[in-house]
Amino acid sequence: MSKGEATKQAVLERAAATASRIGLSGLTIGSLAEDTGMSKSGLFAHFRSKELLQAQVLAHARQLFVDQVVRPALAAPRGEARVRALFEHWLATTKDRSSACLFVSASAEYDDQPGPIRDQLVRDHLDFADSVAQMFRTGISEGDFRRDADPEQFAHDVHGVMLAFFHARRLLDDPAAEARTRYAFDKLLAAARA
Template sequence: MSKGEDTRNEIIGRAYSIATEVGLEGLTLGVLAERTHLSKSGLFAHFKSKEALQLEVLERAIGLFVKDVVLPALTKPRGEPRVKTLFDRYLVWIRGSEQRDRKGGCFFMSLAHEYDDRPGPLRDRLVQSQRDWYGTLARAARLAVKEGHFRTDLDDTQFAYECIGIGMAFEQAYKLLADPTAEKRARTAFEGLLARSRRARK
């Protein structure tokens, strides 16, 4: 990797950290220049616009999510073990405990409030990333059906919907309400979902 690429990666990493505090709309070349002590003209050489910078930061967040949540689950056996790991890693992602460059809370949930009614490339990429996440959970549930862990009539899309709903409730309770029982309640809800999804034992 060239020095220029190294510098660009470092800038994107810093920008991502800032965006977890102020959101993508609050992330501008001016704010980034002030926080990194670089000139706006120097940053402009790497990112031709605010939107280009924001898209790079969003891609960084997507890459981190895949690395921290999805890939660890793919090392687990197909079926319920993989589903459980996806959920476990999802809670870790929301807590933010393994990433020093961001505070707790799901970056994508925060962006959903920023871009739910704001059309454009940023919203399009955000929407696609979240559809991919729903799809990942649904595929994991389908594999659990094939492995005989989940019942054959399981609605995998509904399963994914409920997993993400539990994650959203967990973030609110954990981050906004500072509820010390937030994770316990999230895991109880997930265990209930698993129990309803499992194939009946003969």
């Protein structure tokens, strides 16, 4: 990796952390320059505009999420073990307010703002829901889950459990948030088992 690419990666990491705290729409080349101590012109050379900066931060967060959640889950045995691994890795990403939190906050920011950032968020969420449903589907074929279980409904329900967790942990600072989330996830698995 060249020095320029290494610098850009470091800036994207900082920008993703900042965006998860202040929101993706609040992230600008100026605010990032102030946050990183870099010049605006140096950052402009990397990103060219606020919109490209935001799109690249979103792409960076997506790659982090895939690397931290999806790929490790795919390394687990097929079936319930893989679905549980996905949940555990997803829950682990919330400890440092990383990419998962950015997707939650950006979704709230952009849910009724048409444009390329919203379009990418929609694609990312649909792709992830499809991944969860596919992991669940393999659990059906492995005999871990009921044949009549609905993979898309399971993906929807797991996402709902995780959204409740983000709300309880980040906004309400509920000390029982993780325990309640684990309980809700275990109930979903129990209802789906063969």
